[in-house]
Amino acid sequence: MRRIHVMAAVIRDADRRILIAKRPDSAHQGGLWEFPGGKLEKGESRHEALRRELREELGIEIDDARPLIGLHHDYPDKHIQLDVWEVSSFRGSAHGAEGQPVLWVRESQLPQFSFPAANQPIVTAAQLPDRYLITPDCNEHELFSGIERAIDSGIQLIQLRQTQLNADQYNELSKQVLARWGAQVTFMLKGESPPTESNTGWHLTAAQLRELVQQPTPVRPLPKGRWLAASCHNAEELQMAEMLEVDFVTLSPVLPTKTHPDALPLGWESAHAMLRRCRLPTYLMGGLTLAELNTAHHAGAQGIAGIRGLWPSSQ
Known part of the structure; x- marks a missing residue:
């Protein structure tokens, strides 16, 4: 079984809204919503990977981020290690730089969207205080x-x-x-x-x-x-x-x-x-x-x- 380390981000704007993105229909778990991120590349630190992925996917630069939750999830064909960070400050205007739809939503709205099974604890963590x-x-x-x-x-x-x-x-x-x-x-x-x-x-x-x-x-x-x-x-x-x-x-x-x-x-x-x-x-x-x-x-x-x-x- 393939093992993949994936970085993901719960990104908050000045009004405490959270950004979610829709996966392409052709992708694994296509058509579902997700928290933006991507694979950790060989030789990268976790923070470097998160910065790179959010720059490529959303056109933003991270100023302040901290670990939120770490998860492991087994799909039939792969083992995913999800490394989730909360981004509380960034520069730039977040947008779907790769053509993906993105939305800013309130914490209370998150349960209304369909996420991959591996993302469900992230939905909970995003709604809870520290x-x-x-x-x-x-x-x-x-x-x-x-x-x-x-x-x-x-x-x-x-x-x-x-x-x-x-x-x-x-x-x-x-x-x-x-x-x-x-x-x-x-x-x-x-x-x-x-x-x-x-x-x-x-x-x-x-x-x-x-x-x-x-x-x-x-x-x-x-x-x-x-x-x-x-x-x-x-x-x-x-x-x-x-x-x-x-x-x-x-x-x-x-x-x-x-x-x-x-x-x-x-x-x-x-x-x-x-x-x-x-x-x-x-x-x-x-x-x-x-x-x-x-x-x-x-x-x-x-x-x-x-x-x-x-x-x-x-x-």
Whole structure:
């Protein structure tokens, strides 16, 4: 089987729109939409290949780019290694320099287009932010003021975690939170069953993930279009998350953490090795702060998740 290393780019303009291109009908996976890019040539670095491909295909010059997600996909006749970068700044007017149709679309519009199977995790990664806040156990006043500060700081994805509450208390609190901020950010809820609110996602514990996968016929418990996430701590759980078709995962702990002081940290090298084999957007967590965000990106992660590392100070 042929092995091909392909560079691809999620390119954003000043309005945060994303550029997609249509594959020629005569090409492999012809007629489908894709994220622009092309093959890594012998002797090229990844960044050099990305610059060359986008110059040739779109007539633009990259100013700022960073790794977004790495994927492997087997077709009947070839093995594709997809190396995807996010381009946040470029020079020139992007156009189909090779005659291919191109479109600028909003993140929310991406699911409306047909992409090759290998591109589906990229569609998800392009819609997710690089910070995933998990709320600390605290009283209602501290929680509400903290969420307000987090949203003001640019946080877009929040897991509502309040382990001190019973199920009824948690459900009542989540209703208040969603009524106040549900239209501004995406909330991932916890619990023994999927949340009923259509504008929320569900974050599974590792135990819930294992239980669902071990069913005689594992079925994704939320419809596509609503985020489903899972907490993972090793390669086996990452594989389970792929089997259940979750949208994204957290992988922890990367470093020692006060929340779970007895947990053996994975370390950066082990986390990077796991991410090379994982097809899902992954947030690394455990002892991480914004200072490690760039390191997480270059390890192959979507970004970082955390409680203490992301919870905004009241000062």
